[in-house]
Structure formats: C-alpha cells, structure tokens
Amino acid sequence: MKKSYQGRILLLLSTSMMILIMFVCLVGPFFLPDPLAFDLSAAFRTPLSADHLFGTDALGRDNLSRIASGGRVSLMVSILGMLGSLTIGTIMGLISGSQFRILAYVSDRLIDVQMAFPYILLAIVVVSITSSSLPILVLLMVLAGWPSAARVIRSIVLSERPKDYVKAAQIVGADQKRVLIRYIGPALIPAILTIAPLQASAMIVMEATLSFLGLGVQPPTPSWGGMLLDGKVYLSQAWWLTTIPGLAIAITCATLIGIGEGLSRKLHGDRSRRIDLESNFISKLSNKK
Amino acid sequence: MRFLFSRVASALVIVIGITVSVFFILRVTAGDPARIRGNLFANNDVLESYRRQFGTDRSMIDQFVTFLGGLTHGSLGDSFRYQQPVTSLVLPALQNTLILAMCALFISISLAILLGTFSARKPNGYFARGSAFIAIVGQSAPLFWVGLILIFVFSVNLGWFPSGGFNGFVDLILPSFTLAFSILPSQMRILAASVRTELDEDYVKTVHAFGIQKWRIYFIHVLRNACLPLLTVVGNDMGVLLGGSIVAEVVFNFPGIGSLALVGLNAADYPLLQGVTIVAASTFVMVNLAIDLLYTIINPRVRLGALS
Numbered sequence: 280m281k282k283s284y285q286g287r288i289l290l291l292l293s294t295s296m297m298i299l300i301m302f303v304c305l306v307g308p309f310f311l312p313d314p315l316a317f318d319l320s321a322a323f324r325t326p327l328s329a330d331h332l333f334g335t336d337a338l339g340r341d342n343l344s345r346i347a348s349g350g351r352v353s354l355m356v357s358i359l360g361m362l363g364s365l366t367i368g369t370i371m372g373l374i375s376g377s378q379f380r381i382l383a384y385v386s387d388r389l390i391d392v393q394m395a396f397p398y399i400l401l402a403i404v405v406v407s408i409t410s411s412s413l414p415i416l417v418l419l420m421v422l423a424g425w426p427s428a429a430r431v432i433r434s435i436v437l438s439e440r441p442k443d444y445v446k447a448a449q450i451v452g453a454d455q456k457r458v459l460i461r462y463i464g465p466a467l468i469p470a471i472l473t474i475a476p477l478q479a480s481a482m483i484v485m486e487a488t489l490s491f492l493g494l495g496v497q498p499p500t501p502s503w504g505g506m507l508l509d510g511k512v513y514l515s516q517a518w519w520l521t522t523i524p525g526l527a528i529a530i531t532c533a534t535l536i537g538i539g540e541g542l543s544r545k546l547h548g549d550r551s552r553r554i555d556l557e558s559n560f561i562s563k564l565s566n567k568k
Numbered sequence: 569m570r571f572l573f574s575r576v577a578s579a580l581v582i583v584i585g586i587t588v589s590v591f592f593i594l595r596v597t598a599g600d601p602a603r604i605r606g607n608l609f610a611n612n613d614v615l616e617s618y619r620r621q622f623g624t625d626r627s628m629i630d631q632f633v634t635f636l637g638g639l640t641h642g643s644l645g646d647s648f649r650y651q652q653p654v655t656s657l658v659l660p661a662l663q664n665t666l667i668l669a670m671c672a673l674f675i676s677i678s679l680a681i682l683l684g685t686f687s688a689r690k691p692n693g694y695f696a697r698g699s700a701f702i703a704i705v706g707q708s709a710p711l712f713w714v715g716l717i718l719i720f721v722f723s724v725n726l727g728w729f730p731s732g733g734f735n736g737f738v739d740l741i742l743p744s745f746t747l748a749f750s751i752l753p754s755q756m757r758i759l760a761a762s763v764r765t766e767l768d769e770d771y772v773k774t775v776h777a778f779g780i781q782k783w784r785i786y787f788i789h790v791l792r793n794a795c796l797p798l799l800t801v802v803g804n805d806m807g808v809l810l811g812g813s814i815v816a817e818v819v820f821n822f823p824g825i826g827s828l829a830l831v832g833l834n835a836a837d838y839p840l841l842q843g844v845t846i847v848a849a850s851t852f853v854m855v856n857l858a859i860d861l862l863y864t865i866i867n868p869r870v871r872l873g874a875l876s
Contacts (some may be wrong), residue, residue, distance in 0.1 A: 392582050397811030397852065399826070400845050403833050404590065484710045488815055491712050492830070504710075511716060511819075515724045525713035532708030 290541025296534045302448035304354055307347035342519065346527055349501035352413075354531075356496070357482035359417045364424030364482075365475060369467065372426060372432025373459050379445070390426045390433075398485070399424035399492070406494045416495050420482050427481075428474060435470050439463050446537040473539055487528050503528050571864065579857045586849045587842075591635060594838045595628055644846070645839035649831070654843035657828060662847055665824035668816070669809040671740050672747035675801070679752055680798070682758030685786050692812045693765065699760070703753035711812050715746040715819035743813075749811050751805040757803050762794040769793075799863055806855045810848055 375386040409415055436450050439445060440463070448462045483503075489495035490504030498505055503524045510520030638645055644654040687696035722728050722742060729742050766772065767790065775789050814826025821827075825848055832841035 387816065388578065388581070391578065392585055394807065396850065397807055397810045397814070399814045400829060400848055401828050404594065404845060424758070480708065484708075487710050488712060491710075492815065492818060507710075507713060507716065511610065514716060514720055518720060521713070521716045521720070525709065528713065529705065529709040533704055536704060536707060 286544025287392025287543050289537055290545060293534045293537030293541060297531075300350070300531055300534065301354065304347050308344060308351060311344035311347055312341045331355055342523060345501040345506060346523060348502075349503050349506055349524070350527060350531075352496055352502045353483055353486050353504075353528075356413060356417055356420070356481055356486050360420030360424060360482040360486070361475060361479040363417065363421035364479060365428050365471060367421060368425040369432050369471060371478060372429040373436060373463075373467075375429065376433040376436025386429070390429050391539055393422070393426045399488070399494075402489055402492075402494045411494055411497060413496070416489065417485065419489065420485055423485060424478060424482060425476035428445060428471075428478060431470060432467060432475060434461055435467055439466050473543040473546060476535040476539035476542065480532040480539075483528060483532055483535070572861065575857055575860055579751055579853045583846075583850045584820050587846050590842045590845045591632060591645065592628065593809075594842055595631065599808055616714050617856070635701070644843040647832075647840040647843075649835040649837045652781075657840065658843045658847050661823060661825050661828045661844075662851065664822065665810070665817070665826070668740060668743055668747065668813050668822065668824060669806075671744035672751070672809060672813075673805070675744055676748035676752045676755055676805075677798075679748065680755035680759050682790065684756045685763055685791065685794075687756075688760045688763035688767065689786070696760075699756055703756055706749050706753040711746060711750045712815050712819050714749050715743070715816055718742050718746055719819070739820075739822075743816045743822055746819070747809060747812050747816050751808050751843050755798060755805070758797050760795060762797045763790055766790045766794045796863075799859060802859065806859075807852055810852055 302449045371386045371390065375383045375390065377383055398419070401422065405415065405419055405422075436459070445458060445462055448458050453462065486495055486502065487504030487507065493507045493508065496502035496505050498509075506524040507521055510517065510524065513520055570616065612756070635645060644658065646652065647654050647657055650657060683695070683699045685695070687699040690696060721741065723730060732738055763786075772785060772790060775785050780789075812826075813822075813824060816822065817824040817826040818830065825844055828846065829841060829844045829848075831837070832844060
C-alpha cells in the first residue's frame with residue numbers, strides 16, 4: 280500500500296517537473312532575448328545580475344535564453360531518438376525473440392555487433408563521413424540506442440513464450456507473426472512505457488556528449504552539450520557557463536528517471552519483476568554511455 | 569567445449585565484420601586526405617604526389633589487399649598525418665586508456681561493494697537512501713560535466729590535482745573517479761539487489777547461528793555469491809569504460825585512444841581512424857569474451873542456453 284502511494288507521488292512530481300521543463304523550453308524562447316544576439320559590452324555577467332538571470336557568456340549572449348532554446352533542440356532530438364530507437368528496438372527484439380530461426384540469429388548478431396561498438400567511435404566514424412547535422416545526430420542516437428531496447432524486449436518475449444496463453448493461441452491456429460503481434464505484443468506495452476523515459480534520459484546525455492565533442496549540434500545553434508563545450512574554456516573565470524547547462528541536463532535526466540521509476544512502480548506491482556526489468560535495462564543501457 | 573568454440577567464433581565474426589565495414593565505409597565517403605595534408609593552395613601535382621604517397625590513387629580493392637597483407641604481419645598501415653606506423657601510435661594510447669579504465673573499474677567496484685552491501689543491509693536506512701541518491705546523480709549527470717566540475721573544484725580552486733595530461737599516477741585520480749562515477753550506479757544497484765536476495769537464503773541463517781561476526785557473513789559468505797550478477801554488469805561496463813574514456817580523455821587532455829580518434833577524424837587520417845576503431849572494438853569484444861568464459865568457470869550452471 281505504502282509503496283504504490285510513494286510511486287504515485289513520485290510519478291506526479293516528476294511528471295509535473297517534466298511539464299515545467301518542457302514549458303520553459305518550448306514557450307520560453309518567445310519571451311526571452313534572442314539567444315544568438317551578442318553584445319560584447321555585456322560579456323561574463325554573473326548570474327542574478329540585472330536583465331540576465333543566468334548571466335551571460337563570453338560574447339554577452341543571455342545564458343537563460345540559450346538554456347531554453349538549447350533545451351528545445353536537445354529535447355526535440357532526444358525525443359525523436361527515443362521514438363526511433365524504441366521502434367527499431369521493439370521490432371528487432373520481437374524478431375530475435377521469435378521462432379524464425381535464421382532471422383532471430385541474424386538480429387541477435389546485429390545486436391551483438393552494435394553493442395560491441397562504443398557509440399562515440401561510431402559517431403566519430405559517421406561524422407567523418409558526412410558532416411554533422413540534426414538528422415545525422417538523430418540517426419546516430421537511434422543507431423546507438425536500439426540494441427538496449429531490443430535486448431529487453433527480447434528477454435520479455437522469451438519469458439512470455441512458454442506461457443499458457445501463447446500455447447493456447449498456437450493451438451487455436453495463430454501463426455508465428457500473429458502470436459508475436461497480437462498476443463505477446465500487448466504484454467510488452469508496460470515494459471516499453473517503463474523504458475521510454477529511461478531511454479529519453481540516456482538520449483539527452485548522448486546528445487550532450489556528442490555536442491560536447493563537437494560531433495552533434497553545431498554552433499551557433501545552442502544546445503546543452505555545445506554550451507558546456509563553450510564554457511569549458513572559461514572554466515576558471517565563469518563557473519556558471521558550465522554549471523548551469525550541466526545542471527539543466529542532470530535535472531532533466533533525473534526527472535525522466537523519476538517518471539520511469541514511478542511508472543514501473545505503478546505498472547509492475549510485483550517487485551522482483553520490476554527490479555529484474557530495471558536492472559536488466561540499466562545494465563544494457565549503460566553499455567552505450 | 570562447444571560453448572567455448574561458438575563464443576570464440578562469434579567474437580571473430582564480429583571483429584572481422586567491423587574491420588571490413590570500417591575500412592570500406594571510411595574510404596567510400598570520407599574527404600580526400602591529400603587535400604587536408606596539402607595547404608589550401610596546393611596545386612594538382614602536389615596533391616597527386618600526396619595521393620601516391622598515401623596510396624589513395626589506387627583502387628579500393630587494391631588498397632584493401634595491401635591492408636590485409638599488412639595485417640598478416642601485425643601492421644595497420646602508416647598514419648597519413650604522423651607519417652609513422654599506426655600501431656606505434658595506437659598501442660601506447662591503448663595502454664594509457666586501459667590503465668585509466670582499470671583504475672576506474674577498481675574504484676567503482678570497491679565503492680559498489682561497500683555502498684551496495686551496506687545499503688542492502690538496511691534497505692530503508694540513511695545509507696541506502698544516500699546510495700540511491702548517488703545512483704540517480706550518477707545516471708543523470710553527463711560524465712564530461714562531472715569531469716568539468718571535478719576540475720573546477722579540485723584543480724582550479726583547491727589546486728590539489730593537475731587538470732590534465734598524463735605524467736604520473738596523480739594525473740589518473742580525477743579522470744578515473746569521473747569514469748568510475750558513470751559506471752557506479754548500475755553496479756551498485758545490481759549488487760544491492762543480489763545481496764538482498766542472498767540474505768534470504770538458508771545458509772545465511774546457518775552461519776548466523778554459528779555465531780560468525782556480521783562483517784564476515786556479509787563480506788565473505790554473502791558477497792562471494794552476490795558477486796556473480798556483478799560480473800556480467802562489469803562485462804557491459806567495459807563498453808561504457810571504453811566509450812566514456814574517450815570523453816574523459818577529451819575533458820582531461822589525456823593521451824589515449826579517444827584523443828587519437830578525434831585527431832584522426834580532423835585530419836581525415838583513415839589508417840589512424842580505422843586502426844583506432846579496430847583495436848578498440850577488438851579489445852571490447854575480447855574483454856567481453858573473457859568475462860563470459862570467466863563466468864562459466866565461476867558458475868558451472870551457466871551454459872549457453874541458460875545464459876540467454
């Protein structure tokens with residue numbers, strides 16, 4: 280009883296926090312100063328100074344509006360990456376958990392290869408081929424993100440397959456495809472809902488990392504990772520240029536993890552299954568960091 | 569034996585697949601290294617001579633055959649930019665990266681064992697709550713940001729540690745703590761969960777009844793069994809460590825694989841880039857293989873079927 284109560288509070292708090300963050304990022308840029316407008320006379324204003332709540336950077340650009348419009352880019356890219364990687368991950372997970380022998384073998388090996396390849400190296404290789412742009416960034420995130428989702432889906436498909444309802448469906452005459460989509464499919468939904476926020480938070484970190492290495496969002500478009508890259512140079516003079524974007528990333532990710540945790544407490548009452556799912560996913564997920 | 573064979577075979581397939589695809593993908597689509605090597609106004613003759621020197625004037629199949637020939641005696645070709653064998657650049661860098669990764673792994677496993685065991689002992693105590701907080705921060709905060717904060721606090725403000733480079737043991741402290749922080753959460757959660765399930769086992773009651781001290785029960789009897797799941801996570805963490813060390817190397821100016829890969833990227837230096845990629849991916853595959861094999865030795869119940 281107490282557990283589910285806690286879960287509900289957690290879910291409520293983190294969802295409202297997320298709505299607040301999205302509101303600031305989506306609506307904020309309409310009311311804030313232009314994030315690209317530079318004014319060298321106003322460079323390096325400290326936070327809480329007049330007109331600049333979060334201070335200004337080396338070119339005198341307003342840090343708060345850069346956080347807001349950078350967040351817009353980061354969130355958009357991450358949500359697209361999350362949707363793409365979950366879709367591909369679910370399909371590949373279904374295939375590798377299925378009884379199509381050859382297809383399952385091929386997709387298993389694909390997952391292995393993809394996991395064997397640190398995604399930053401993959402990004403370096405891909406970016407050396409094409410110059411970086413937003414579609415490429417999303418593509419990279421999907422490429423890096425699908426195997427972790429596929430592994431989780433695969434393990435659930437494998438654990439559902441011996442259950443009675445699946446056998447019953449087979450006896451009634453449903454073929455493999457129908458069993459996977461119509462019968463096992465619905466059983467995957469709670470898991471997908473639980474890993475979606477976790478995946479989104481991993482994507483935000485990934486976007487920031489790639490932009491920090493100069494492989495993601497390119498200046499002058501602000502992004503949280505790019506702001507950290509700019510701020511790195513002024514670490515000893517202007518602490519707020521690195522602290523604030525980093526906090527933005529950390530708070531957003533913690534909020535998303537909170538949503539995931541709250542959802543999983545709500546959806547999977549059975550605690551052992553929940554821990555199994557989460558730790559399974561987290562260990563797979565961390566593979567990409 | 570069959571298990572061993574199939575694992576080794578699939579590891580080989582993965583390494584070969586990565587080698588071939590990296591070789592061709594880079595060559596088909598990346599920029600012209602001669603242009604980057606020559607200055608902006610270099611004329612065609614100069615560019616042609618660079619192309620001849622790099623071998624990029626020949627057909628791709630021809631280049632691949634030369635590359636394979638080199639591989640048979642352990643050469644990965646010459647770097648375009650540094651004009652020396654890629655192996656002489658990659659191997660020292662790999663060594664540095666591995667040292668960094670091992671330090672980070674050591675720190676994080678020690679912390680995971682300490683924090684995980686204590687938080688499993690009292691799941692609602694302060695210790696468990698503190699560890700859960702650390703886990704959430706570790707999962708949410710990007711690694712490079714943690715690194716920047718550590719530099720800001722410990723080298724800019726306090727001046728305790730150098731902020732970058734690699735000249736001695738002291739330089740390892742900040743980067744390895746940064747890296748450790750990124751793999752700590754999953755290790756700690758897994759260990760805490762498995763210690764908690766082990767505590768319900770009968771043998772714990774037995775040793776307890778024998779009057780053995782608490783710390784001995786936890787750290788000798790329980791830990792030995794609880795470490796098995798940790799080992800698989802460590803296998804996955806090797807990927808995080810290799811990928812994460814690339815980022816940490818950039819933050820801390822650490823001369824490892826990652827810094828080298830970025831140099832290769834900016835100079836369109838295919839041999840260097842493909843050398844780094846192949847060596848890093850093979851290292852990762854081999855470490856995972858070793859961990860799988862170790863797992864079967866420690867826990868004989870695990871067979872290929874039971875593993876998945």
